[in-house]
Amino acid sequence: MTALAPEARTRYDTMVTVGVEEEFFLIDPHTRLVVPAGPAVAERAAGRVGDLVAKEFALCQVEARTPPCRTGAELYGHLERVRAALVGAARAEGVRVCASGTPVLQEPGPVQVADHPRYRAANLQYRSMMDDFAVSALHVHVHLPDRELAVWTVNRMRPWLPLLIAVSANSPFHRGIDTGYAGYRTVLRSRFPCLGPPPYARTLQEHERLATAISDSEAMLDPATAYWDLRPHPRLPTLEIRVMDVLPDVRDTVAVALLLRALVTTLTGRASEHGPGPAWEAEVLRAACWRAARDGWSTACFDPATGRFRPVVDIAADTVALLRPALEASGDTREVQALFLRLAERGDAATRQRAWATPNGGLRTVVDQLILATERGHGTEN
DSSP, X not given: OOOOOHHHHHHHHHHOOEEEEXXXXXXXXXXXXXXXXXXXXXXXXXXHHGGGEEEOSBTTEEEEEOOOBSSHHHHHHHHHHHHHXXXXXXXXXXXXXXXXXXXXXXOSSOOOXXXXXXXXXXXXXXXXXXXXOOOOEEEEEEEOOOHHHHHHHHHHHGGGHHHHHHHHOOBOEETTEEOSOSBHHHHHHHTSTTSSSOOOOSSHHHHHHHHHHHHHTTSSSOGGGXXXXXXXXXXXXXXXXXXXXXXXXXXXXXXXXXXXXHHHHHHHHHHHXXXXXXXXXXXXXXXXXXXXXXHTTSSEEEOTTXXXXXXXXXXXXXXXXXXXXXXXXXXXXXXXXXXXXXXHHHOOHHHHHHXXXXXXXXXXXXXXXXXXXXXXXXXXXX
């Protein structure tokens, strides 16, 4: 293994960058249904921000990206700029931008997808599983150029996946139905054998062997592009965290990204010193992720330290305490603490969606409020 020496780890901790990808739905403002305007909106927005916007798998979606950022303020500025470009482009095309993990309202029938070889291959491989698979995520990239060390860090981050699902839950409605879940996007993803918590691997070679074996079974398109919740990116020098729902409030997005940077740097230090870490059972982690998707921020969550279920607020407090040295070194403590204060005061985004739907709102009001929150960049009040 090409592990980082202590002096190299110090340099890594002080120079680490973080980047974000956000996926959004495009909405007809009259019907509140998702509409296949993604290519047109992405092309128009690219005139302002270039390749920081892109088309998505589903034609009703578009993706926003940031470059690698060193500070929360820099990240916030890029997110605001790219969102503004998307909002302006969407309005010019007669549609709106909506940050929700699943489509609140959608016409019956299969999702319309872009004409791309990979997308055609996915439809051929997964068949009817793709018919309703349009979900919008928040992806965070943390700079980590050593792929062997990244695999060890992934091992140590696996038990934090339930907390990340609970913090970001923003998909209680799907195609006009209240699913009873806070993060139904996680449930939709869990149907696929190639998605969810990554397998435990003691080496990069073992990680790649597992990806190849799953690909050989045709449960994954190819071993180079595993879409697990955590992964060393196949092309970029980053560790990518993919488990979160997209969030309407830019402050929450920035805080989650800064939390993850601190978690990655903290656990990378432990991995470099102590190796690949404990091997939590995949079945236990999948069950804990399901529980977090069902309940969100409201009740108990899987404790990464003990494997027991405890109040999610207590686990959040323990996590901030664990990460305090990294957060203070990067100047991010206040932003992360503010995220958990907002969650304590107003609940997760799924709770706010349900509040907008009752008693007089209905799902059209939910969509309207999500659009407003997305365009403003911060959460609206109930």
